[in-house]
Amino acid sequence: MGHYVTLATCNLNQWALDFEGNRDRILESIRQAKAKGARLRVGPELEICGYGCLDHFGENDLYDHSWDMYEQILTNPETHGILLDIGMPIIHKTIKYNCRIISFDGKILLIRPKLHLANDGNYREMRFFTPWNRPKYYEEFRLPKRLGGGYVAFGDCIINTLDTCFGAETCEELFTPQSPHIAMALDGVEIFTNSSGSHHELRKLDTRMQLITEATKKCGGVYLYSNQKGCDGDRLYYDGCACIVVNGEMVAQASQFSLADVEVITATIDLDDVRAYRNQKSSQMQSVEQPEQYHSIKTEIELCPTESVFDPDLKPSNPQPVRYHLPEEEIALGPACWLWDYLRRSKTGGFFLPLSGGIDSCATAVLVHSMCRLVVKSCAEGDQQVIKDVQFVCRQESDWIPKTPQEIAQNIFYSSFMGTENSSFDTRDRAKKLAKEIGSYHIDMNMDTLVSSVITVFEVATGKRPIFKVFGGSQTENLALQNIQARLRMVLAYLFAQLLPWTRNKTSGGLLVLGSANVDECLRGYLTKYDCSSADINPIGGISKTDLKKFIAWAAKNFDMPILIDFLDATPTAELEPITENYVQSDEIDMGMTYDELSRFGRLRKVEKCGPLAMFIKLYHEWSLPPYNLTAEQVAEKVKRFWFFYAINRHKMTTMTPAYHAEQYSPDDNRFDLRPFLINPRFPWATKKIDEVVAVITKREEEIKANNLSVE
Known part of the structure; x- marks a missing residue:
């Protein structure tokens, strides 16, 4: 006959410690789920307080505030009539846990702590919480007095309704070898919920979606995945993609990127489809062989009304x-x-970007343009929260609604070309044209007098005046003269960020300074410490040069901005040294390696966990073949050069601007890539081992060559 049930899951743009705002977004998601006829609503991980509270999880106040918000949700009549799966942190027996709370009609049915914690890369959950680590075990938990006291099950349990059975798992548990949903499926659970705080990384979504769809491909069932979306107050962007999967097939999927604070999706499922899918002898045999069952919370809740x-x-x-x-x-x-x-x-007045005319600052500017496009789109679709926010950040009246991205940029985006005598006409012209295309308030200026004044101060103090290498100076002088230009740009950037709005009679709020150092330059250390890469935030700090070029090519076509092709065709250069008839500064020549090589070094170092020796061996097998055809000595020299510059510049990562995390090999020292910043850059023992391997390879190649000649 069929057993139809409508289920809801959601993306929520929660914010760390924004308790009341988080509460309101949870309530709105419940209203939308009920309006769509859903009988079960699932929300993201730690949605009450926000996932990214970090060391605030050590404060008892946070747990008290979370209970305050949960009480207001639980007692609100609008939240009744639907089974709720809500995430918040809880202290049980003085131990802090990351939990799901299952409730219905104002009554808590189960508190389910997280079994396996995320504890690598960007995540340090075991710094804040303790894993439950006791499958199928539960205890009693005394509810707070404000919720009437009494006891409720606390542990790894499942919920039985009149017509089905469901269980919860949380984020990391989907990625573990023994995911709880497998054992739950063998014990009769038909609906699984997964509440996540999963961040965006380029090309990562396919891995997550593969795991989500495969969760019910073996055993059958309904899988509801909910995720945080947006910036939770840190470097990560949580990329939504809430979805509902039945027997391994997607039936509903929310957006990965959008400005909507609340996005609810629903699907109607016939549970008989799950039962038919499971009608296989192998799964039946495994089910009856389970030695231990889950403790089941029995309820009188009906998820599949007969009349449906x-x-x-x-x-x-x-x-x-x-x-x-x-x-x-x-x-x-x-x-x-x-x-x-x-x-x-942040409620600031906008962004300020030092726009150099190169592809990195170009990409940063285009990302601001993309942001403005998204805001215009959301306004056109009637998103009242976005309309309210854009009116505030642009300091406009309540009837103002932007029609073009440029209208927004004119209010909140400021840029400046900070030129010197070493700057070319082409870079200055590209910056000016791009600023006009995007609509930023642009300042075209020269800072030669400022640079000259600082050098004169040094000359007066020491009696010596440094000169560039092309004019006969030393490498030390050459580097110092480049660095002073870069650092003065940082000083000017903050001056302009504070005062430019004031020059336009906008006195409320300064500007956020945007950095534009890409992940490869950070990895190699090809930037000046405390230069214009030192900013408030950096939207491209976790993106490789190769991917940035592809993005600019895509944007040139999809944003109808042909000016971007000029940036792609230009040779990457810092323009910190004089241009002569015989010399033009080039990034890749300066670095001694290409951006493509840097990307490969970065992945081997971070993702594949290679030290110098392991990296050499892997790259020799790759680069000794066409189209590279490098000798063992050449590969060894490239590997040694990379590790040397990586090591001597590692200290720069301790001061880098907080950057959007997008790449697995990000060298971000603040949390993602924890390594010492004072190490021997020669890696003497690894270097000796590489040289030994090179000698063996060279000798073997010579023997093969000699044998081939004797045969001929």
Whole structure:
């Protein structure tokens, strides 16, 4: 006959410690779920307080405030009549846990702590919480007095309704080898919920979606995935993609990137489809062989009303293909959404960008343009929160609604070309044209007098005046003269960020200074410490040069901005040294390696966990073949050069601007890539081992060559 149930999951743009705002977004998601006829609503991980509270999780106040908000949600009549799965931190027996609270009609049915904690990369959950680590075990938890006291099950349990059975798992548990949903499925659970705080990384979504769809491909079932979305107050952007999967097939998928604070999706499921899918001998045999069962919380809740089968407007949701964005689209959308959240929540007056005319600052400017495009789109779709926010950040009246991205940029985006005698006409012209295209308030200036004044101060103090290498100076002088230009740009950037709005009679709020150092330059250390890469936030700090070029090519076409092609065709250069007939500064020549090589070094170092020796061996097998055809000595020299410059510049990462995390090999020292910044850059023992391997390879190649000659 069919057992139809409508289920809801959501993306929520929660904010760390924004208790009342988080509460309101949770309530709105419940209202929307009920309006769509859902009988079960699932929300993101730690949605009450926000996922990214970090060391605030050590404060007892946070747990008290979370209970305050949960009480207001639980006692609100609008939240009754629907089964709720809500995330918040809880202290049990003086131990802090990351929990799910299952409730219905104002009554808590179960508190389910997280079994496996995320504790690598960007995550340090075991710094704040303790894993439950006791599958199928539970205890009693005394509820706070404000919720009437009494006891409720606390542990790894499942919920039985009149017509089905469901269980919860949390984020990391999906990625573990023994995911709880497998054992739950073998014990009869038909609906699984997963509440996550999963961040965006380029090309990562396919991995997550593969795990989500495969969760019910073996055992059958309904899988509801909910995720945080937006900037939770830090470097990460949580990229939503809440979804509902039945028997391994997607039936509903929310957006990965959008400015909507609340996004609820629903699907109607016939539970008989799950039961038919499970009607396989192998799974039946494994089910009855389970030695230990879950403790089941028995309820009188009905998720599949009998009359729903006869509702002509109610029908099961159809399967659909999983939606993915191209990497170029991910770059266009992820950092843009992150910038918007940062701008509206910091309540500053906008952004200031040192626009050099190179591809990195160009990409940063285009990301601001992409942000403005998203805001215009959301305004056109009637998103009242976005309309309210854009009116505030642009300091406009309540009837003002922007129609073009340029209208927004004219109010909140400022840029400046900070030229010197070493700057070319082409870079200055490109910067000016791009600023006009995007609509930023642009300042074209020279800072030669400032640079000259600082050098004169040094000359007066020491009696010596440094000169560039092309004019006969030493490498020390050459580097110092480059660095002073870069550092003075940083000083000017903050001066202009504070005063430019004032020059336009806008006195409320300074500007956020945007950095524009890409992940490869950070990895190599090809930047000046405390130069114009030192900023408030950096939207491209976790994106490789290769991906940035692809993004600019994509944006030139999709944003109808042909000016961007000029940036792609230009040779990357810092323009900190004099241009002569015989010399023009080039980034890749300065670095002694190409950007493509840097990307490979970065992945081997961080993702594949290679030290110098392991990196050499891997690269020799790659680069000794066409199209590279490098000798063992050449590969060894490249590897040694990379590790040397990586090591001597590692100290720069301790002061880098907080950057949008987008790449697995990010060298961000603040949390993601924890390594010492004072190490021997020669790596003497690893170097000796590499030289030994090179000698063996060289000798073997000579023997093969000699044998071939004797045969001939």
